[in-house]
Amino acid sequence: MPAAADFVLEISGGTGGQYAVTVSSPAGEGAASVALEPGAIGARLADLQRAVLASSVTPRAAALGLERPVRDVGERLFRTVFDGRLRGLYLASRQRAAERDQPLRVVLRIRAPELAALPWELLHDEDLGGYLCLRQPLVRYVDLPEPLAPLRSEPPLKVLGMTSLPRSRAPLGAESERAALAVALRPLTERGLVELDWVEGQTADDLSRRLLRGCHVLHFIGHGAYDPQRHEGMITLADADGREHHLHASALASLLSVARPRPQLVILNSCQSGMGNAEDLFSSTAAVLVRSVPAIVAMQFAVTDKAATRFAASFYQALAGGRTVDEAVRVGRIALVVDKDDSLEWATPVLYLRGGDARLFDMPEPPEEPAGGPPRGPAAVPPRPVRPPDTGTPAGSDPGGPPGPGITSRVLNARQWVQALAFHPDGRRLATGSRSRVRVWDALTGNRIWEQTAGGWLSSVFAAAFSPGGRRLVTGGADNTVRIWAASDGEELLRLRHDHVVFGVAFSPDGFRVASASADRTVRLWDSTGGDPMLRIKHDQVVTDVAFSPEGARLASASADRSVHVWSLGGDALLRLRHDHPVKAVDFSPDGGRLATAGDDGCVRVWDAGSGHQRLLVRHGAAVKDIAFSPDGHWLATASADRTAGLWSTADGTRALRVQHHDTVLCVAFGPDGTWLASGSEDKTVKLTPVPGGRD
Structure with missing residues (x-):
């Protein structure tokens, strides 16, 4: 999945009740001056608290009436x-964001302290679908002078839980939430990816002793409160005699600093742990802790035991499924709605982020035995299969079955989403692009030859291509750069800058030029040796892919503006092809006479590259993410969101092969002799599948 697009809403203090609002978004920037009365809204917080709690137990008719004051505040x-x-x-x-197949995230930067205590999670507009935080992740972003680097650690992910129930407090359902947390994490604990441990005891000393061994996530189950004298949030622990002991947020932050490793995420399932004070932007427990912890999930209202348990289970299940922490919070909110659709407790959780990185952990999957076992024999390229009498898999066959009769895929476990693929001209090496990583593998053994970091922690590599001679590898990604690497050892040779994400790269047939396609709406041509810019072509929207013709005189570009263009290397427009939906991929046939295009409508079209007449149309069950002609031009490979890679005859459009993955297939590539097809997926694998019969 592509990185989220941020709709950043910043509110700064002004004079006379006027506040400056600025927006930075995928659709542009804007500013306004608005009049807000935080005191009037703040005076209603107690009523909102009662309405939220009452909605969890009140019959439906009354609950609908309880929502009215909550919605009124959100609409206001x-x-x-x-x-x-x-x-x-x-x-x-x-x-x-929908056109780019990106999630949209609402990021709040509240710089006026008196506004920080308001319940922004209630933002509501009926015409736009209701409550914003149920449609998109909503994050409270805290700007601090020094950013925290994301934690890079090997499994297991260490989750430390603590329950604290002093005798004088009403009991929480701590044991049920403790059990729910264990159930939610069981699939990961059983595979050794997560280790769940608990603090033995309820005192600050008990927590301190356990933190010396470190953790990645701290999950607190208990009570919380707000101290109006000190203007600071607290969690309620026990003293040695079992009585209440209030630990203020600043003291808890100091306590967390002793942990090695320090937690990346703190979950506060305690009531009022998200409440703030209008005089201090960092007065709530959550906002104090985010000074030293990248992400905090806390409660801005009192929360029922049932809701806390339900939210925790769904939240961790989403994290276990690879969701970002902001999306996991939204999943938890929706779970509360589904559990009781007239309850308002979904508004209680608040997410504070210290930085823009919402993917806190990278949890690789355990090694997987390649299907069919490792290849044998001394050949540099996997052996060519013998064609059985009938190798076709009908389009309506069981998608969970093998690619075709007598055909077995080998599986390379990349341990990250595979978003780009490229075969080396020698047929043995295979390059993959993933989140922040470029890797080159031995396609015969599955061993990694080299690996390099490309960009920041969340900077995905979306495109890769080897030079015709095989000495260099070019990649493009979310850090707005094109990089050229030495194919032998991964040394970075050249770095070229775009103004936005790079989605496509290609070497010219002579290797002297590199073309790139970017979300900055440009196609650019570069000298591949010195990096000098040679050409810049503007599209109306995001440019998603680029391809050279085999003779090197033409350049094709695909765009979200629903068009494909063919250009001369001087920038002259030679051909324009129209689609009804954004176009994601483009490729020339080996003879240069045909052009294949594909996109969000699930259709793959093959055109005459000279006249623009459509010659072939094939359909997938969902959006098509990538396409590739076989070296002989007889086959067309496709990658689709329907979780399959397909192999189609370019003569009549019949499907000869279906390669089933467990998630969206993002990229495909043929080996240089056309006997093997590689497909990369969000299921973190590359499948190497023999092409039936090779060439016709």
Whole structure:
């Protein structure tokens, strides 16, 4: 999945009740001056608290009435902040993110302290689908002078739980939540990816002793409160006699600093742990802790035991499934809605992030035995299969079955989403692009030859291509750069800059030029040796892919503006092809006479590259992410969101092969002799499948 597109809403203090609102979004920037009365809204917080709690136990008819004051506050906040232009930017950003197949995230930067205590999670607009935080992740972002680097650690992920129930407090369902947490994490604990441990005892000393051994996640189950004298949040622990002992947020932050490793995430399933004070932006427990911990999930209202348990189970299940922490919070909110659809407790959780990185952990999967076992024999390329009498798999066959009769795929476990693939001209080496990693593998043994970091922690590599001679590898990714590497050892030779994400790269047939396609709406041509820019072509929207013709005189580009263009190397437009949906991929046939295109409509079209007449149409069950012609031009490979890679005859469009993955297939590539097809997927594998019969 591509990185989230951020709709950043910043509110700064002004004079006379006026506040400056600025927006930075995928659809552009905007600013407005708005009048807010935080005191009037703050005076209603106690009523909101009662409504939220009552909704969890009140019959449906009454609960619908309880929602009215909650919705009124949400609508008031939305109408005030999202004036006409800013509302238009939000709507356009949702549409643009959908066109790019990106999730949209609402990021709040509240720089006016008196506004920080308001319940922004209630933002509501009926025409836009209701409560914003149920449609998109909503994050409270805290700017601090020194950023924290994300934790890079090997499994197991260490989750430390603590329950604290002093005798004088009403009991929480701590044991049920403890059991729910264990159940939610069991699939990961059984595979050795997560280790769940508990603090033995309820005192600050008990917590301190256990933190000396470190953890990655701290999950607190208990009570919390707000100290109006000190203007600071607290969690309630026990003293040696079992009585209440309030630990203020600043003291808890100091206590967490002794942990090695320090937690990346703190979950506070305690009531009022998200409440703030209008005089201090960091007064709540959560906002104090985020000074030293990258992400905090806390409660801004009192929370029932059942809701806390339900939220925790769904939240961790989402994290275990690879979701970012902001999306996991949204999944937890939705679980509360599904559990009781007129309850308002989904509004209680609040997420604070210290930085923009919402993927806190990288949890690789355990090694997987390649299907069919390792190949044998001394050949540098996997042996060519013998064609059985009938190798076709009908389009309506069981998608969970093998690619075809007598055909077995080998599996390379990449341990990350595979978003780019490229075969080396020698047929033995295979390059993959993933989140922050470029890797080159031995396709025969499955061993990794070299690995390099490309960009930051969340900077995915979306495109890769070897030079015709095989001495260099070019990649493009989310850090807005094109990189050229030495194919032998991964030494970085050259770095070229775009103004936005790079989605496509290609070497010219003579190797002297590199073309790149970017979300900055440009196609660019570079000298591949010195990096000098040679050409810049502008599209109306994001450019998603680029390809050279085999003779090297033409350049094709695909775009989210629903078009494919063919250009001369001087920038002259030679051909324009129209689609009904954004186009994701383009490729020339080996003879240069045909052009294949594919996109969000699930259709793959083959065109005459000279006249623009459509010659072939084939359909997948979902959006097509990538395409590739076989070296002889007789086959066309496709990667699709329907979790399959397909192999199609370019003569009549019949499907000869279906390679089933467990998640969206993002990329495909043929080996240089056309006997093997590689497919990369969000299921973190590359499948190497023999092409039936090789060449016709």
